[in-house]
Amino acid sequence: MLMFLLRRFGIMVLTAVCLTFIVFFLTNLAPNLEKLARSEGSVRMSDEQVQSWLATHGYAQPLVKRYGEWLGVLPGWTATDAAGVTTGRCINAAVPAESAPTRCGVLQGDWGYSTVFKRPVSEILGRALVATGWLMLWVMIIMVPSALALGVLAGMREGSRTDRFLSTIAIATTATPEYVSGVILIALFASATVGVSPWLFEHGWIEGRTWFQGTATSAMDDITFWNFGLPVITIAMYGMGYIARMTRASMTEVMTAQYIRTARLKGVSFRQVVLRHALRNALIAPFTVIMLQIPWLLNGVVITETLFNYKGFGWTLVQGAGNNDVELLLSCSVVAVVIVLATQLISDIGYAFLNPRIRIS
Numbered sequence: 001m002l003m004f005l006l007r008r009f010g011i012m013v014l015t016a017v018c019l020t021f022i023v024f025f026l027t028n029l030a031p032n033l034e035k036l037a038r039s040e041g042s043v044r045m046s047d048e049q050v051q052s053w054l055a056t057h058g059y060a061q062p063l064v065k066r067y068g069e070w071l072g073v074l075p076g077w078t079a080t081d082a083a084g085v086t087t088g089r090c091i092n093a094a095v096p097a098e099s100a101p102t103r104c105g106v107l108q109g110d111w112g113y114s115t116v117f118k119r120p121v122s123e124i125l126g127r128a129l130v131a132t133g134w135l136m137l138w139v140m141i142i143m144v145p146s147a148l149a150l151g152v153l154a155g156m157r158e159g160s161r162t163d164r165f166l167s168t169i170a171i172a173t174t175a176t177p178e179y180v181s182g183v184i185l186i187a188l189f190a191s192a193t194v195g196v197s198p199w200l201f202e203h204g205w206i207e208g209r210t211w212f213q214g215t216a217t218s219a220m221d222d223i224t225f226w227n228f229g230l231p232v233i234t235i236a237m238y239g240m241g242y243i244a245r246m247t248r249a250s251m252t253e254v255m256t257a258q259y260i261r262t263a264r265l266k267g268v269s270f271r272q273v274v275l276r277h278a279l280r281n282a283l284i285a286p287f288t289v290i291m292l293q294i295p296w297l298l299n300g301v302v303i304t305e306t307l308f309n310y311k312g313f314g315w316t317l318v319q320g321a322g323n324n325d326v327e328l329l330l331s332c333s334v335v336a337v338v339i340v341l342a343t344q345l346i347s348d349i350g351y352a353f354l355n356p357r358i359r360i361s
Contacts, residue, residue, distance in 0.1 A: 072105020
């Protein structure tokens with residue numbers, strides 16, 4: 001197991017370096033850098049002035065060298081102008097040239113400065129990840145138990161009416177994108193003119209004009225059921241069907257195994273067969289699927305967070321991409337890559353513990 005973990009960790013590091021370099025290359029293409037220079041300098045800058053601005057701010061160096069500086073394995077660039085003023089990657093208003101460190105990259109905890117929000121990227125990402133973390137937590141709390149219950153109930157009685165009904169629900173939720181289900185939920189529960197809210201208001205069952213809030217911006221400071229329920233349900237509905245279908249397929253396969261038939265022939269009750277013999281083995285395959293929902297939730301909440309104006313990781317990623325915020329985009333890519341790779345490692349370890357055959361081999 002130790003050698004397995006060491007190999008996987010080495011592969012994780014290599015994969016992270018390759019993926020971040022690809023993102024670094026794409027975000028540092030010439031058109032993006034030119035757009036950055038004009039947005040930070042002046043839109044009326046000539047081509048010569050653009051090249052001068054890029055050279056002054058360290059963007060004229062070779063790509064690999066700039067990647068090493070951004071990563072923190074190479075010393076940051078420095079330049080001295082005609083007036084004798086020294087500037088550099090690690091030099092800013094808070095850190096003068098005399099006390100500036102040699103390296104200041106991701107490995108040193110310096111994530112750069114956002115050109116859109118005019119704040120350090122670490123502050124922006126910290127707040128965004130906390131907000132998305134709460135969203136992911138509540139989605140998992142609702143989505144996983146509901147999906148497992150649907151899958152187990154459907155798999156217990158393959159081909160029955162219950163199986164067909166639950167399978168139809170699972171397929172329908174998975175086939176409906178978040179931007180469709182989100183709009184439907186807003187129209188049903190967060191509209192003052194259509195849906196159930198006007199009817200509830202007329203009968204005096206709710207105080208406000210709407211039952212739920214159509215925006216989750218207020219949830220950034222104070223999470224309540226009314227401002228956080230719709231985005232959580234929107235994401236949970238989309239992911240629930242996939243997990244339920246995988247659980248049903250695994251449960252169906254286990255229920256036809258020989259040891260299940262033997263237990264039934266020995267007179268063991270159907271309830272005990274399911275709980276003591278079938279359930280654990282049926283959850284081996286869905287465990288991997290559930291773990292893979294974590295990176296999907298981190299990167300897949302872009303639509304939902306934008307729809308409900310919830311300023312989490314997805315919303316921040318959209319703002320960075322739409323405004324050509326290079327440093328913010330690179331930092332978001334690092335977070336996404338690390339979480340995806342870490343989740344896959346945890347999934348492999350958990351799968352080995354659940355399946356003795358994998359652990360022995």
